[in-house]
Amino acid sequence: MIIIDRKDGENIDRMLRRYKRKHRDVKLRRELRDRKQFEKPSDVRRKEVLKAIYRDEKIKNEEL
Structure with a gap:
């Protein structure tokens, strides 16, 4: 659970922005979507492996 304490003289919009960032x-x-x-x-493992392969190929292409 995310808790945001209001600081002295803090605007509601600013508090909402801090909440969204947190x-x-x-x-x-x-996490909720997952x-x-x-x-x-x-399937989870396969996605991780494919993501790692993609990252490795991207790094290799940048080095060339």
């Missing part, structure tokens, strides 16, 4: 940094939305649907562990 929410984005915690990646709560991504939990909506069950994903097999093999």
Whole structure:
């Protein structure tokens, strides 16, 4: 749970902006979206491997 304490003389808009930033940094939305649907562990692993391969190829192409 994300808790935002109001600072002295802080505007509501500023507080809302801090809340949104914290929410984005915690990646709560991504976690909730991932939990909506069950994903097999093999599929999760395959996605991780494909992502790593993509990163490696991208780095290799930048070095050339």
